[in-house]
Amino acid sequence: MRVHDHLTFRAWRRRLNAPPLPGWLGDMFGGAALGLLGLPSPLAVLAPLPLAFLHHRLARSPHAQAAFGRAFVFALSFFALHLAWLPASMTEMLGPLGGLLTLLVLPATALTWAVPLALTRRLFGTSTLLALPFAWVLLETLRTRGPLAFPWGNPGYALTGTPLNQLASVGGVALLTLLVTLTASVLAGLGSRRRPALVALLILWSVAWLWGRGVTAAPASTSRTAVLVQGAVDPRLKAQRRTWEELGLYLDLTRGALRSGAADLVVWPETASPLPASEPEVLPALLGLDVPMLVGAPGDVPGQARNSAYGVNGKVMGRQDKRVLVPFGESLPFAGVLDFLYTSVLSSLGMTGFTSLTPGSQLNVLQLKDVQVGVSICYESVFPRLSLQAARTGANLLVVMSNDAWFGQGAGAEQHFQMGRLRAIETRRFLLRAGNDGVSAAVDPWGRVQFRAPRGERGAYRASFDVSSAPTFYVQYGDWVSWVSGVVLALLTVLGVRRSKRAPS
Template structure:
């Protein structure tokens, strides 16, 4: 009996030294948190392919769709919880604790927009999941820009914003950057990803992109035109309690002060800077009296409709651009016809009884201000590359973003918004003038470089240099060709399944998943 007792004792001792394996979801959550911490506004976002490679490998080795959905959802929920941590906190400051608590619901909803398509990719492509995932990412991110719940925050392509690789956006928009980031993740996740030829091929692609990005970026040169960016730093909570003409006077005084040293080609006020439409008799004479072409945010002047608008003013009103993409649950109440019975008590609890959706704009209007043709994005619209592309195709020689990021509070939200908007300048090769209520007010040149940036939260008016351009990039000419190419690739892969030779695993083919085990979620 002695040997048996010794054997039992040894097993018990070994069990103490080797605790039970960690639950598989913990690894997924850790990967998502790492990606969230690496992502914008961190310059380390360029490392995004590393945690994404972990996700890709988990998806490819999943036993099926259910396991893949679990891995993807936990990863995405952890990512958005880190990436959007500022959102509940900022909304709690504005709307109270209930508002912050309700905003938490955005996190699982956003996670599902990643998890469901990625799990579907695993089901549809099986052993070729790693090959299909990069193209699936491009498609799902394109879908996240559509519809009343559009929310493209966190698209993988934005990880390259602060690198020379961002210049590829002039060729294929943020979709091309997403393809590069997620394609690299699949290469790293593949069984052959550690082999020298595969690593060298991946490094060659990144190296070529970096070299090309540096070559197409010219040295800094003086810009011949002058704009005045006006940052009123008005507390948004005061605006919510009721608009007053005091806000209007603040912007008038700041603009006059900035024009004393000399004339300017353009003055830009932020979103909702004026409580009155620019065409209102109580506002237009004062705006005209500034003696400078002006672009400002103000309420729309369509009777019976609440609109968030931008006006061009030069002697008179030269044009109006209404905000076309409204912030879900902020400026619009999606599916209110069906969900109205739910909205009513929630809005009442938030002290917003009677609130309704704004009327979205339907038309693109390039605002004419002498020889300037401004394509305007109002706040949230700056994360939708298609809008800036449409404006340039319609003749815009300058991009302008007017915003009120004071709603974001002091968290990372305003910085994320600003960094994403930088790609619009690269995609179109246009100067981008940005005026925010409390920031970020800045000038971005056609290569995405920040030429000027005002201090956040400071009230002031800033004279800045800019220029115009008539260049048409491949992205402007051909649009979302990367998206359509990805759709075609996925269709071809679906209709013509590949075959593997026994004993010879392909580089982007997943290893067979076990029938059951702790990794199957």
């Protein structure tokens, strides 16, 4: 036995003749560690450490089935903590059955990690550690697509609270994901032959950290004022019946804020108005405020239920419909096939009148004087491609309208806000956020929170902002990190095939 073996936990277990611990227990603790480090914890920057454990386990798996089991246990443990707020909030809103059904999200989301990671082990064999970072980028890109899109848990968001977040202006959250998972692979493969890789990684982190500190040294210039209105209306009451009192509440809060000074823009949250802003009962009241406005309200397309944002300035200047709907909250995925199941479940929850919303089909940048606004409605703020499209179409300001009161008092609303902050960095645009009960905030183009209203308090808050049209590298070249990752994986596949042909049978 070598000298240093006396100092290892494994050596002491052998000397004590203790039975070996089951491998799944380590996977469970590794996933739990990542969950405890995750957003909104400031320790999230340490996420590469538990991910290194996962990468090591995947690379050492004897076959793809073992890799799948290890990845699934790790992911299930992670999402059980990262999304602990979800069943808790749904129990509060929909009762015990609603919370119980929400638990199904955990294994389903764990599969979105386990299947691609096991496939990576199957395809790349001895090159698994090298392939994993690029596979992570692609799998997280895929998790933002389709009717079940749910990007919560993306490893790249672990760097949101650090100067490394400025890399998002170069390659979006995908570049952060690549950095985190590449770090995990280097740590997982540490050894005498891997020391140059570790040194290179330390240099990369140091340079990126210093660059991030440098570009955020100067304060952001602000020459305009926005009023962010936070009505704090109970979402359960909104779901039961919309009332004129809601509209009156938002009008009164806005008038009160405008009495203390003029504003360049007023932003109301998602579904603040019970009727479309274009309705004769609503529009005159909005015009009476005599200020450019963004109003969350139902869509005004006959025969369709839509979640929309209206630009109002002397008239209705345009409407942006919500394009990405919340699965099972605003839409019923695969309803044509699963209609019998949805009918039974909705009846048990007392929601027999539930109707899926109609998603918007196009981007409409809303112009209010010289401010051109790209609007994301609630859930949409965690999808980078939407703000990217808006910036490319001429938006010089990003706005998020939300109703995070559904999240309850858990970590969900904070996670939602912190993920959305990266949209400001990716595009170098100010981001204004108005939430029903929060988070209402102003974020500058470097992702710094310039103003944040107390969550849960009713009020209208003044916040400074400005407009910008300068394109970032990410705005110019889009999701290039995903394309590069795909090319790298293709090359590794070709090299693997050639290597296997040259190997003796």
